[in-house]
Amino acid sequence: MNRFDWLSELIARCEDEHILLRGGSAAELAPAHVLNLDVEDWGRFAEVAKQQVIRWCAIWALQQDDENLLLNACFEKEGDYLVVRAPLELRSPVLPSHTPVYPAANRPERHMQDMFGVLFSNHPDHRRWTRHQAWSEEDYPLRKNFPASNEKSKTVEPATDHHYNFFQAQGAAVYEIPVGPIHAGIIEPGYFRFQAVGERVLNLEERLGYVHKGIEKIAEGRDPAGLTKLAGRISGDTTLAHSWAACMAMERAAKLKIPARAEYIRALLAERERVANHLGDIGAVCNDVGFAFAFIQFGRLREIWQRTNMEMFHHRMLMDVMIPGGVKYDLQGAQINELQQQHTDLKAEVTELMEILDNNTSLEDRLLNTGVLSPELAEKLGVLGYVGKASGIDYDVRRDHVYAPYGQLTVESPCYQYGDVASRVRVRADEIFQSLKLMDEMLTKMPEGEISIQWKQPLAGAEGIGIVEGWRGEIISFVRFDDAGRISRFYSRDPSWLNWPAIEQLIHGNIVPDFPVCNKSVNGSYSGHDL
Amino acid sequence: MLKLLNKIRKTGIVTEPVDRSAELDALGLEVKSIIDKHYAGSFAIRAVDAGSCNACELEIHALNNPLYDIERFGVHFVASPRHADALLVTGPVSCHMSAALLRVWRAVPEPKWLIAMGDCAIDGGEFAGSYAVMDGVNTLLKADVLIPGCPPTPALILRAVLQLLQGMHSR
Numbered sequence: 001m002n003r004f005d006w007l008s009e010l011i012a013r014c015e016d017e018h019i020l021l022r023g024g025s026a027a028e029l030a031p032a033h034v035l036n037l038d039v040e041d042w043g044r045f046a047e048v049a050k051q052q053v054i055r056w057c058a059i060w061a062l063q064q065d066d067e068n069l070l071l072n073a074c075f076e077k078e079g080d081y082l083v084v085r086a087p088l089e090l091r092s093p094v095l096p097s098h099t100p101v102y103p104a105a106n107r108p109e110r111h112m113q114d115m116f117g118v119l120f121s122n123h124p125d126h127r128r129w130t131r132h133q134a135w136s137e138e139d140y141p142l143r144k145n146f147p148a149s150n151e152k153s154k155t156v157e158p159a160t161d162h163h164y165n166f167f168q169a170q171g172a173a174v175y176e177i178p179v180g181p182i183h184a185g186i187i188e189p190g191y192f193r194f195q196a197v198g199e200r201v202l203n204l205e206e207r208l209g210y211v212h213k214g215i216e217k218i219a220e221g222r223d224p225a226g227l228t229k230l231a232g233r234i235s236g237d238t239t240l241a242h243s244w245a246a247c248m249a250m251e252r253a254a255k256l257k258i259p260a261r262a263e264y265i266r267a268l269l270a271e272r273e274r275v276a277n278h279l280g281d282i283g284a285v286c287n288d289v290g291f292a293f294a295f296i297q298f299g300r301l302r303e304i305w306q307r308t309n310m311e312m313f314h315h316r317m318l319m320d321v322m323i324p325g326g327v328k329y330d331l332q333g334a335q336i337n338e339l340q341q342q343h344t345d346l347k348a349e350v351t352e353l354m355e356i357l358d359n360n361t362s363l364e365d366r367l368l369n370t371g372v373l374s375p376e377l378a379e380k381l382g383v384l385g386y387v388g389k390a391s392g393i394d395y396d397v398r399r400d401h402v403y404a405p406y407g408q409l410t411v412e413s414p415c416y417q418y419g420d421v422a423s424r425v426r427v428r429a430d431e432i433f434q435s436l437k438l439m440d441e442m443l444t445k446m447p448e449g450e451i452s453i454q455w456k457q458p459l460a461g462a463e464g465i466g467i468v469e470g471w472r473g474e475i476i477s478f479v480r481f482d483d484a485g486r487i488s489r490f491y492s493r494d495p496s497w498l499n500w501p502a503i504e505q506l507i508h509g510n511i512v513p514d515f516p517v518c519n520k521s522v523n524g525s526y527s528g529h530d531l
Numbered sequence: 532m533l534k535l536l537n538k539i540r541k542t543g544i545v546t547e548p549v550d551r552s553a554e555l556d557a558l559g560l561e562v563k564s565i566i567d568k569h570y571a572g573s574f575a576i577r578a579v580d581a582g583s584c585n586a587c588e589l590e591i592h593a594l595n596n597p598l599y600d601i602e603r604f605g606v607h608f609v610a611s612p613r614h615a616d617a618l619l620v621t622g623p624v625s626c627h628m629s630a631a632l633l634r635v636w637r638a639v640p641e642p643k644w645l646i647a648m649g650d651c652a653i654d655g656g657e658f659a660g661s662y663a664v665m666d667g668v669n670t671l672l673k674a675d676v677l678i679p680g681c682p683p684t685p686a687l688i689l690r691a692v693l694q695l696l697q698g699m700h701s702r
Contacts, residue, residue, distance in 0.1 A: 134626035134663065141662060150662035154670075160630040181631050184610035186578045186591050189628060210627045211582045214663035233657050236586025236682065280589070293535060299596035300545055306593070316684060317586055356535050527584045530625075 004033060004080050006052060011035075013048050029465045030252065031401075032074070032081035039071065039086045043096025043122065046105075049075055055382055056102035057081070058476050059109060060491035061116050063144050067091065069116060073098065074465075074476060074493075079400035081467065088118065090143075097123040104382035104498050111531075115142040115216070130209045130530065132161040141217050148217050161191075167205050169195035174202065177512065181210045188526035192515075199511040204504050212530040219490035224250050224324035224455055227487050231477070232319050234492055235528030240266075240273040241470030242492065242528070243322040245477035248403070248466030250324055253479055254458035259450040262326035263404040268442050269318050269327070271435040274471040275346070276305050276317075278428040281523055285425055286357070288517040289366040297353055301346065308342060326452025336443050343436045354429050367422040371518035373506040374419055383502045384495040385473020386427040387522050391419035397469035409441050419506070421521040457485035472496060472525065494528030546600045562693045565700045566605035570616065574606050574696065576646075577615035577639065581632045582625030582664060586682040587649045591619070593685040606692055612638040617695070620674075621682075623651040623658045624665040636672055644695060647674035648688065650681045657681070 014021055022036040037045055046056070057074040064070050069088045074081060088095055097120035098105035109120050110129035117140035120126075131137070134154075139146060169176075174195055181189035191207040215234060219227055224247075231246035232239040244266055251258060283298025306316040313321045313329050321328050331339075357363055373383070375392030388395060396413035398406040414430035416423040460483035468475050473495035482488040503522050507515060566574045578591055594601040595608070609615055612635045624632060636645070647668040650656035655666035668674050678691040 132627045146662070148662060149660045154626060154662075154665055161627070181628065182579055182635055186580075186588050186608060188580050188583070188585055188588065189631065210631070211580070211622065211625050212627055212663050213582055213623065213625055213658045214661035215658075217663075218658065218661045230657055233584040233586070233681075236584035237589060239584075239586065280592070293539070296597050297538065297542065299593075300542070300598065303593060303596045303598045310684075317589065317682070319586070319681065352534075352538060356538060359534070525585065527582075 006054070006077050007033060007080075007082070010049065010052050010054070010082075013052060014045065017044060017048055019045055019048065029083050029463060032083045032465050032467075035082065035084045037084055037086045039088050039095050042071065042073075042086055043098065043100075045084060046073075046096075046098040046101050050101040053077065054082070056098060056104050057382070057474070058491075058493040058497075059098070059105060059112060060478060060493075061088070061112055061118070061142070062480060062489040062491075063090075063116075063142070066144075069093065069118070071095065072478070076401070079402075081401065081465070083465070093118040094121050095119075096121055099123050099125075102382070103380055103501070107501070108493070108497055114140070116140050117143065127165055130212055132209055132212075141214060146217075148214070148220065161207070164207060166193050166207075167195075167203060169202055171197075173197045180207075190526050194512065194515075196512055199513065201507050201510055201512055201515070204507045204515075206500060206504060208500065208526060209530050211527050213527075215492070215531045216490055219487050222487050223485070224487075227479070227490060228322055228324055229320060231490075231492065232322065234531070235494055235496075235525040236317065236319075237277055238273065238470045238472065238475070238494070238525065238528060239317055239319045240269050240322065241468055241475055242477075242494070243320075244270060245466040245468045245470075245475045245492070246479065246490070247322055247324050248468065249464040249477045249479040250458075250466075250481075251464070252466065253462040253464030253481055254456050256325060256453065256456055258326050258453055260405065260447040261330075261449045262451045262453075264442050264446045265327045265329075265331065265451060266322065267405050267409075268331075268439055269313065269321060270468070270470075271439050271442075272305070272309065273318060275432050275435050276302055276309075277471045278432050279305060279350075281520065282357075282425055282428055285367070285421065285517060285520050286363065288520050289363065291360070291363050294353065294357060294363075297349075301349055305342075305346070308339075312339075323452060325455050326450070328452075330451045331446070336446075340440060340443055343440055347433065347436050350429065350432055357425075364422070366514075366517065367425060368420060369418075370421045370514055371506045371510055371521060372418070372420045373502050375417055377505055378419065378502070381502050381505070382498045383473075384498055385469075385471070386424055386431065387499045387502055388473065389413065389415050389427045390423035392417045395474075397467055397474050401467060403468065405442070405445075408445060409438055411438065421517055424521040470495065472499065472523070472528075492528075492531070494525055496524040496526075496529040500524045500529060545597050546603065547598055562696045563604050565696050569700055570605065572605050574617070575609045575615045576606065576617050576619050576692070577609055577612045577635070578619045578621070579632060579635055581620050581622040581628045581652070581668070582658075583622030583649065583651060587621035587651075590682045590685050590688065591621075591648075594688060599685050599689060601689060601692075604693070612636075613640065615639050615643070617644040617646055619646045619648055620652050620668050621648050623655040623661075624668055624671060626663050626665060629665055629671060632668075633671060644675045644699070645672055646676045646678065646691065646695065648678045648691075649683060650679060653677050653679060 286294035378391035
C-alpha cells in the first residue's frame with residue numbers, strides 16, 4: 001500500500017465541493033502533508049474529510065504578526081497525517097467549527113476560543129473551557145500582546161469559577177452530586193457533576209482546567225533544552241513520551257538526524273514508562289473495587305521497576321533523560337543482561353497475577369460490562385490508546401505511523417470490541433507483555449555508537465511535528481522556532497483531550513459507586529489536558 | 532483462591548527498613564513513639580494537588596506500596612481535611628486552584644501543619660513566572676516544611692514527614 005493513498009481522492013472531493021485548495025506541501029511539516037485553505041472553507045473541509053472517514057486529531061493556532069493567526073487542524077487516515085492550514089485575520093476572528101461533524105473537536109476548539117479569542121460561529125457550546133476566572137474574558141493568553149507573567153491574574157483571594165452553566169436535569173427523583181475540584185484520593189483536581197436517580201447515573205458533566213499552568217505560553221522563548229524539560233512536565237506520568245514528541249518536533253524542524261542508538265534507548269524508555277503506568281493502574285482499578293491483593297502486588301512490581309529506572313537512568317520516573325539530539329544516559333553491557341532478566345521475571349509475575357485476576361469471580365462481577373464504551377461511540381469521539389483498543393479502534397502510532405526505531409521491530413497491538421472496564425484492563429495487560437517482548441528485541445538489535453548529536457540551530461520560522469504513541473495513546477506536538485533558535489510556538493495534544501469526553505458517555509446507566517473504577521480504567525491526565 | 536493465597540505466601544513480607552542506615556530506622560521508631568503519644572497512634576495527612584503534573588502524586592502513592600508502607604509508623608492519608616493533622620500540597624498552585632486550596636486549608640482543624648512538596652510547591656519550579664500559577668504555596672500560606680525534588684523520592688518524603696514530627700515534639 002502506498003502512503004497517502006487517500007489524499008488524491010480527498011483533493012478530488014474538495015474540488016467537487018468547490019473548496020479552493022491553495023497549494024500543499026509534503027515537506028513543510030513532514031511526514032505530515034500540508035494543505036492550505038481559505039478560512040471560509042474551514043467547516044466544509046471537515047465535512048468532506050468526515051465523508052472520507054478521516055480521523056480528526058487536533059487543532060491549534062499560531063500568531064504570525066499583529067494582524068493574523070494561522071489556523072492548523074490535524075487529521076489522520078491509515079497512519080498518514082494531514083495538516084490543513086488557513087489564515088485568519090484578528091480583526092474579525094470568526095470561523096466555522098469542526099464540532100458539528102467531529103465531536104472530538106468540541107473542547108479543543110473551546111480551548112482555542114479562550115486562549116486566542118476566536119469565535120467558532122456554529123459551535124454548539126460557547127461556554128468557556130480552559131479559562132476559569134483568573135484572567136478576564138477579554139484577555140487571550142496565547143496572543144503575543146499578553147504577557148507570559150501577567151500579574152493581574154494573581155490575586156490573593158481569587159474568584160472561584162462561578163456561574164458556569166452546568167447542564168441540569170429535573171424531575172421528581174433526580175438529584176445532583178457535585179464532586180471536586182479536590183477529590184477524596186491522592187489524585188489530580190477536576191470537577192464532576194452527576195445527575196442521578198437512586199444509584200443510577202443519568203448524566204455526568206466534567207469541568208476541567210483547574211491545573212492550567214500556561215504551558216503553551218511559558219514554552220515561548222525557551223531554548224530546545226528548556227522546552228524538553230517543560231514538555232517532560234506536561235503530564236508527569238508521561239514525561240518520557242511528551243519530551244520525546246517535543247524533541248522529535250524540534251529535531252524535524254532543525255533537520256537533525258539523531259544517532260540510531262539514541263532512538264533505541266528512547267524507545268526502550270518509552271516502553272518502560274508504558275509498563276510502569278500499566279502496572280500501577282491495573283492494581284489501582286482492582287483497588288477501586290476493593291481487591292487489595294492486586295493493588296499490593298502490582299504496586300510492588302511497579303516499585304521494583306521504578307528502582308531500576310533510578311539505578312540505570314538516575315530518575316525513578318525517567319524525567320530529564322531526554323535531550324534534544326538524543327538521550328543523556330547510555331546502557332552498558334551488564335545492564336542489558338540485567339534488563340533482560342528483569343523482563344523475564346516480570347513476565348512470569350504478571351502471567352501468574354493475571355491468571356489469579358481472571359479466575360476471581362468477584363472481580364469479574366465488578367469489571368465485566370461496567371462502563372461500556374461501544375465501538376460506534378468510540379469512533380465518533382476519536383478516543384485513543386487503550387480506551388480505543390478496548391472499543392474496536394485498532395490504532396497504534398508505533399505500528400501504523402512508523403517512527404524510528406519501531407520500523408525495525410515487531411510491534412503488536414491488542415484490540416477488543418466489548419469496551420468495558422475489563423477490556424481496558426485486558427488491553428493494559430496485553431500491552432505489558434508486548435512491551436516486554438519489544439524491549440527484548442530492542443536489546444538484541446541495539447546498534448552501537450553515539451547516544452546524542454550536537455544541536456544545530458534551525459532556520460527562522462522552522463516548524464516541526466512530533467507524533468508518538470505514549471502509554472495513553474497518540475501524542476502530537478508542534479513547534480515553531482523564531483529567528484534566534486528559540487521557541488515561538490509550542491502546542492501539545494495529550495490523548496486525554498479525546499479520552500476525557502468518553503467518561504461522560506460510558507458512565508451512562510452505571511451506578512454512582514462504579515464511577516471511580518470507570519474513571520480509573522480510562523485514567524485521563526488532568527495536567528496533560530489542562531496544559 | 533489457592534493460587535492467590537500461595538502468591539501471598541511466596542511474596543512474603545517485602546516491607547523494608549526506611550533506609551539502609553540505622554539512623555533513619557531509629558528516627559522511624561522515635562516518630563512512631565511521638566505519634567503514639569501525641570496523636571493516639573495516627574497522624575493524618577490530606578494531600579492536595581494544587582496544579583502538579585501528577586508526578587508528585589505518583590510518588591505519594593508509592594509511599595503506600597508494600598515496600599515503604601508508611602502506615603506502619605502511624606502516618607496515613609485521609610480523604611477529608613477535617614480529619615487531617617497536616618496538609619501536603621503539591622504543584623505550583625495554579626490560579627485556578629488557589630481558591631480551593633485556601634478553602635481546604637481553612638477546613639483543617641487546629642493545630643495543623645503545612646507541607647510543601649516538590650520544587651513547584653516551593654517556588655513554582657518549572658512553571659515559575661507563568662500568568663497561570665502563584666509560584667508556590669508560600670505566596671498564599673506559610674509552609675512548615677519544604678520537600679525539594681522533582682518529584683521528591685518516596686524516601687525523601689518519608690524522611691521529611693518524620694522530621695516534621697520529630698521537630699514538633701522532641702523538645
